[in-house]
Amino acid sequence: MVKVKLLFFARARELAGRSEDFITIPEKITCVELLEIIVKERSLQEIQNSIILSINEQLYHTDDIVNLREGDEIAVIPPLSGG
Amino acid sequence: MLVTGIGLSGQIKLKSSKVLIVGSGGLGCPSAVYLAAAGVGEITLVDYDEVELSNLHRQILHTEDDLGEPKVQSAYDKLHCINRNIRIIPVNQLLDSNRMKLIMSKTKYDVVIDGSDNVATRYLLNDSCVLNGVPLVSGSALQTEAQLTVFNHQNGPCYRCLFPVPPPPETVTSCGDGGVLGPVPGVIGVLQALEAIKIIVGLNGLLSQRLLLFDGINSTFRNVKLRSRNPNCAVCGDNPTITDLIDYEQFCRASAHDKVGNIDIVDESSNVSVQELFKQLGKKIVIDVRPKVQFEMCHLTHTVNIPFDDIIKADGVLKIQQLINNITVQEVYVICRRGNDSQRTIRFLHDTHQDSMMDLKNVRGGLHAYSQYVDADFPVF
Ligand SMILES: [Zn+2]
Numbered sequence: 001m002v003k004v005k006l007l008f009f010a011r012a013r014e015l016a017g018r019s020e021d022f023i024t025i026p027e028k029i030t031c032v033e034l035l036e037i038i039v040k041e042r043s044l045q046e047i048q049n050s051i052i053l054s055i056n057e058q059l060y061h062t063d064d065i066v067n068l069r070e071g072d073e074i075a076v077i078p079p080l081s082g083g
Numbered sequence: 084m085l086v087t088g089i090g091l092s093g094q095i096k097l098k099s100s101k102v103l104i105v106g107s108g109g110l111g112c113p114s115a116v117y118l119a120a121a122g123v124g125e126i127t128l129v130d131y132d133e134v135e136l137s138n139l140h141r142q143i144l145h146t147e148d149d150l151g152e153p154k155v156q157s158a159y160d161k162l163h164c165i166n167r168n169i170r171i172i173p174v175n176q177l178l179d180s181n182r183m184k185l186i187m188s189k190t191k192y193d194v195v196i197d198g199s200d201n202v203a204t205r206y207l208l209n210d211s212c213v214l215n216g217v218p219l220v221s222g223s224a225l226q227t228e229a230q231l232t233v234f235n236h237q238n239g240p241c242y243r244c245l246f247p248v249p250p251p252p253e254t255v256t257s258c259g260d261g262g263v264l265g266p267v268p269g270v271i272g273v274l275q276a277l278e279a280i281k282i283i284v285g286l287n288g289l290l291s292q293r294l295l296l297f298d299g300i301n302s303t304f305r306n307v308k309l310r311s312r313n314p315n316c317a318v319c320g321d322n323p324t325i326t327d328l329i330d331y332e333q334f335c336r337a338s339a340h341d342k343v344g345n346i347d348i349v350d351e352s353s354n355v356s357v358q359e360l361f362k363q364l365g366k367k368i369v370i371d372v373r374p375k376v377q378f379e380m381c382h383l384t385h386t387v388n389i390p391f392d393d394i395i396k397a398d399g400v401l402k403i404q405q406l407i408n409n410i411t412v413q414e415v416y417v418i419c420r421r422g423n424d425s426q427r428t429i430r431f432l433h434d435t436h437q438d439s440m441m442d443l444k445n446v447r448g449g450l451h452a453y454s455q456y457v458d459a460d461f462p463v464f
Contacts, residue, residue, distance in 0.1 A: 009296060010228055011254055017396055043396060050250040054307040059245075059294075061310070075307065077296065079246050080223035080230050082258040082341070083110040083200040083268060 002027045002068050006038065007075040012051065016042040016076075031064045038076060052077045093284040094122060100193045100283045101125040103186065105178060105208055107154040108132075109141035109258065109268030110198030110222045110275060116144065117276035119162040123283070125170045126162070127190065130154040131177035131340065137464065141265035177339060178204055180328035183211050194279045197221040198272065200258060202249050203331040203339040209234060209242035210328055213319045218282050218291075222275045224268035226261050227299035231271050232290050232309070233278055235319060239291035244313040249335040253348050253427045257341035260423060267299040349426045355444045357453040360416055368406055369416040369446075372428050377420065381462045383453070391424040395431055403432075407441060414442045422449035 003024045008016045025037055031053060039048045053060050054075045060066060086093075102123050104111050107130040118126055132154050134145040142154070149157040155173035162171050176182055178199075195217050197208050205221070212219040218236035223229065235241045258268075274295070281289055296305040318325040332339055337346065360369065365385040371378055378388040387406060393399035407415065417425040422445065429443045446453075454461040 010225065011250075011256065013228075014256075014392065015396070017392075046254045047250055049248045050246050050254075052245055057306060058308045059310060061313075075296075075305070077230075077294070077307070078250065079202075079205075079242075080225050080228065081200070081202045081205055081250075081255055082225040082261070082263060083106050083108050083198045083223055 001025065002070045002072070004068055004070070004072045004074055006042070007073060008042070009075065009077045010080050011047055011078045012042075012044055012076040015044050015047065025068065027068045029066055029068065030062075031060045031066055032062050034060075034066060034074070035062070038074070042076075044076070047078050050078055088286055089284055096284050097122045097280065098124045101127070101190055102194050102196060102279055102283075103127045103129070103190075103192045104196045104198060105129045105204065106198030106200060107142070107144065107158040108138065108198060108200060109224060109263060109265070110272040111196065112142045112144040112158065113269050113272030114196050114198060114222075114275045114279070115158060115162055116165065117273060118279060119166045119169060119171070121276070121280055122166065123169060123279075125172065125190070127172040127174060127186070127192075128155045128158050128162075129174045129176060129178055129186070130158075131175065137259075141263060141268050143269070178207060179332075179339065180207060180330065183207055184328060187211055187215050187217075192217050194282050195219050196275050196279060197223075198275070200341040201337065201339055202252075202255055203335040203337055205242060206249065206334060207328065207331040207339070210318050210325055213241050213243075214326070214328070220275045220278045220282070222268070222271040224263055224271055225256060225258060227264050227267055229267050229271040229297040229299070231274055231278075231295040231297070232293060233282070234291075235312075236282065236289065236291045238311045240309055240312045241316060241319045243318050244316045245294075245309070247317060249337075252335065252337040252346045253423075253430060255337065259341045260421060264299055267297070270297060270299075346423050346426055349429050349445050353429060353443065353445050354447045355416060356447060357457050360418065360446045360453065361457045363416065367414055367416055369418060370403065370406075370428075372417060372419045372424050373450075380464070381450075383418075383450075383461070386418065391419070391428055394428055400432070400436065403441070414444060416444050416446055418446040418453075419449045421451045422447055425449060 007020050134149040144158045144161045153175045155175050159173040212235050219234040222231045292309045294307040312319050314321045369386040371386045371388050372391040374390050389399045419425040425445045454463045
């Protein structure tokens, strides 16, 4: 297990009620599983199908397997539509 | 132009270029100012809306003298004064698939700028740009955050590659509802103009395959590396299933604008009018679900403030239950600023507390409608 940093943007920030925090998760994990855990732990169900995840500022796709390291930064990014 | 890398040839490219700017609001205004001033030969502006006082803090082409004017007309007047040597074409229309097809068939644009304010238009512009092979400079902003990227360019992804599924309409906050700090879309609109100029002139360093996230609170920019286009994408993939524009309001289950009542997610029988609310004030429980800061600015007497945010993630539900237990009346009216969060509240409570005895009614149109139809002195913002 590793401790990683979560960064929340836009609606994810509103739902999580904070802009960042930490979570402890398995270091080898698929992106789908990672998303599931974050959604469940931070109550993001309502936007779970319209989020992208980046790890250390690199976008990950659902079928990717991720090797996480202590201190990695995972950004949870929903789209913004306002203007 | 004296800047290295642009020079005379760059200036000529700008002069012969054509840009479509969708939305003459917080993004479109600053974007258009810089593109007109840079000498882009032809700028088409599309917007359906009229100038309101609440626009002026960010929509910098409009003034108090323009209130009630079509935004594209107001924008045209100012841009024409900035540069009389370019062609500016105002199109005062709400974009839908047919109108978009017409616009794109008449002119071959070098760049499309997405300065729209809603999800349906974002998918419409994306698909149209993919089908017509035009790069899309996409900016968006809300409250103190913004995003910017270039879609559909140099084998980079499109909007659908990133977000194949539109967000549920009840989760989308518009600038009209959530507010936006003026300089935030301002920053992004200016950067959209910069990206457009770079595309036209042929410079490197574009925000293609990169997503820029701007945080206005901390004044930070974050660059997220994206990948090339997704071969399985429904529109730009190798075997696209979308080969013609679709009905985007239906696809997104939301209107192609950000006006009042743009969501409709409760049963018709759960709606009550503001006139009915007026008769029941003081008799029925009325919960105002706006954020505390808005409630403090103005509220109706005999209403209780339990913010939507508290209901979905804090002790709001408990407060509602306590409120109801104290009184025998079970019918509860829910009101907010424009009638969207009140619907979201009811939907949420229906989904999570099905066994509850609460009979929740949505006050249709919220306090805006109350001010319009019951009491014109009630302040709106
Ligand atoms: Zn795509």
